[in-house]
Amino acid sequence: MELSLATRTVGEHTVLEVGGEVDVYTAPRLRERLLELIDGGARHVVVDLGRVDFLDSTGLGVLVGALKRLRSAGGSFALVCDKEPLLKIFRITALDQVFPLHPTVDAAVSADSAGAGA
Amino acid sequence: MATVKLSFSPAPVHVRTARLVGVAVARRAGVREDLLDEVRLAIGEACTRAVALHRQYGLADPVLVEMSDGGSYAVRVVDRAPIEAGIGLTALPPDELANESLTDEALTTGVGFALLAGFVEDLQVRPVDEGIGTEVRMVWPVGR
Numbered sequence: 006m007e008l009s010l011a012t013r014t015v016g017e018h019t020v021l022e023v024g025g026e027v028d029v030y031t032a033p034r035l036r037e038r039l040l041e042l043i044d045g046g047a048r049h050v051v052v053d054l055g056r057v058d059f060l061d062s063t064g065l066g067v068l069v070g071a072l073k074r075l076r077s078a079g080g081s082f083a084l085v086c087d088k089e090p091l092l093k094i095f096r097i098t099a100l101d102q103v104f105p106l107h108p109t110v111d112a113a114v115s116a117d118s119a120g121a122g123a
Numbered sequence: 124m125a126t127v128k129l130s131f132s133p134a135p136v137h138v139r140t141a142r143l144v145g146v147a148v149a150r151r152a153g154v155r156e157d158l159l160d161e162v163r164l165a166i167g168e169a170c171t172r173a174v175a176l177h178r179q180y181g182l183a184d185p186v187l188v189e190m191s192d193g194g195s196y197a198v199r200v201v202d203r204a205p206i207e208a209g210i211g212l213t214a215l216p217p218d219e220l221a222n223e224s225l226t227d228e229a230l231t232t233g234v235g236f237a238l239l240a241g242f243v244e245d246l247q248v249r250p251v252d253e254g255i256g257t258e259v260r261m262v263w264p265v266g267r
């Protein structure tokens with residue numbers, strides 16, 4: 006399935022809904038969109054992986070890149086994921102210790118708002 | 124023993140094709156349904172790695188994927204890159220993953236290797252028998 010990207014705003018958070026396959030071929034499009042959002046001023050970004058059915062190391066690399074960029078800009082970055090196969094990928098790569106992972110967008114937004122003291 | 128061979132020019136767009144074929148042959152060979160996600164991911168990672176190496180060295184040679192089901196399901200992914208580049212794979216510790224100085228390429232390579240090592244119990248990365256290159260060999264059990 007092709008990559009799909011849709012953006013919406015929840016309070017001060019920008020939510021990027023990703024669907025389909027994120028791999029070596031499609032990851033550059035995800036990177037471009039994240040850069041557009043960050044360059045456009047988004048500082049609190051939540052990436053919803055709820056409709057992702059494949060994610061590889063290239064996609065994970067793009068997500069880490071966005072996390073680093075937002076952190077250095079004083080922003081925040083969180084992921085929404087509740088699918089066991091994807092969660093296993095985060096555990097195996099130890100990236101579950103790098104990303105804030107939440108089961109729902111609401112949980113990600115409220116955890117991030119609380120953490121930021123907003 | 125049935126063998127399926129796939130050879131593709133080193134372009135990212137073909138990695139998905141390799142994954143699809145690899146999973147179709149795995150299913151046919153009798154690999155358990157609950158292992159197929161791991162087969163798909165591992166074949167994708169091995170092919171992504173091969174494509175990246177070919178591009179890094181400017182090699183137009185095709186990447187070879189060979190799938191065989193003699194008693195188990197074995198997949199070989201063969202690249203033609205110089206060996207010193209191919210074998211130096213290391214998994215990264217968590218505190219290094221988000222390190223500012225780590226390049227995107229190094230991160231992706233480290234994470235890719237962690238996924239291969241984590242998802243494939245029977246994994247070998249070794250020089251090819253003839254010529255230049257590395258083969259990633261992965262084996263999964265078939266049947267119940």
